[in-house]
Amino acid sequence: MKSLTTISSAVAACLAFQFPCFADGIVVGWGDDSTGQASIPADVTRVRAIAAGGDHSAAILPNGLVRCWGDNGFGQCSPPNALASVIDLACGLDHTAALRADGSIVCWGRNAETQCDVPSGLGPAKRVECGGINTIAVMLDDSLVIWGDNTYGQLVPPRDVDRVRDVDGAWRFIAAVRLDGTVRCWGNNQWSALTPPDGLVASAISCGDAHTIALRADGSVACWGYNLHGQCDVPTDLPPVQQVSAGRGMHTLVLCADGSIRAWGAVNYDLGQTTVPAKLDRSCLQVAGGYSHSLAVEILSPTCHDADLNDDNSVGGGDLSIVLGFWGLQSTAFPQADIDGDGLVGGADLAIVLSNWGPCPN
Secondary structure, eight states: OOOOHHHHHHHHHHHHHTTOOOOEEEEEEEETTTTTSOOOOTTTTOOOOEESSSSEEEEEESSOEEEEEOOOOOOOOOOOOOOOOEEEEEEOSSEEEETTTTSSSEEEOOOOOSTTTOOOTTTOEOOOOOOOOEEEEEEETTTTEEEEETTSTTTOOOTTTTSEEEEESSSSSEEEEEEEEEEEEEOOOOGGGGOOOTTTTTTTEEEEEEEEEETTTTSSSEEOOOOOTSTTOOOOOOOEEEEEEEOOOSSEEETTTTSSSEEOOTOOOOOOOTOOOOTTTTEEEEEOOOOSSEEEEEEEOHHHHHOOOSSSEESSSHHHHHHTTTTTSSSGGGGGGGOSSSOOOSHHHHHHHTTOOEEOOO
């Protein structure tokens, strides 16, 4: 058993540096792969975050660059060459949007509905999301700026949606969680898409093509809208959930609190997107649903020997001191301290040391 006292001290040291104390993960894809959207490129070995569009996929790499794969018919998989320092990412049906560390947003791909025309003078944002043919910026004050298609009034939030906790877009509507947890939807009301359950108080929300799933603070979920393919039939045995993702098409994904994934929907339209790979049992950090494919970020599992930086066949204070001693430096300073291989010694490497604390197996 790991020493809780020692580990707590190490975590405190990590927090003192104000670095994230978690490791990157690897991407796993399943479901429809007709455009290569579920086949992870060989050079995408570690990621910080993922997003899924109609038939394409995207990821933020540990170095802040973006890698996309799948359908590129509108250039949605061709990010600008100079794009760097990306901290958030989202995909619409045929476009992609990225948020840089300076708060600016860059979009590429289909632009027939002006979803890639970032408003001139847009101030710093803290998050970016995409509807099917819209792009949504959450500003530093939690207000919204939306651009793209406005056929059903998607660009104009209701007056009482002045600040949001979470937001996402569907094909023709947008849903948001206000700061008080209440949910508001606007746009096309086909299939009662704009009518969340009475009394719903949520912490997060995700929109599919024409359905929505919301996460409550207690880990339960609520789903409404188009349900012809069972995408809103929440399993009765669903455990507490930590993240929700309504696929861009007709299925729904959730990341459970124990790290496992559940998926449902796509009845009579199942291309494998609801068949979660067995190897992902209790080992995931994030999920994302495309139109008929699914993605997950699986926890990296470096070995104890990878974290044994001073070669004493155990992971302990000496290895911790090495990581902290090279904290924030490029891996060229001491390559072994960059355990996760992202080019920088930091929180991810510290997390690997902590998770392997103790004697290494022979």
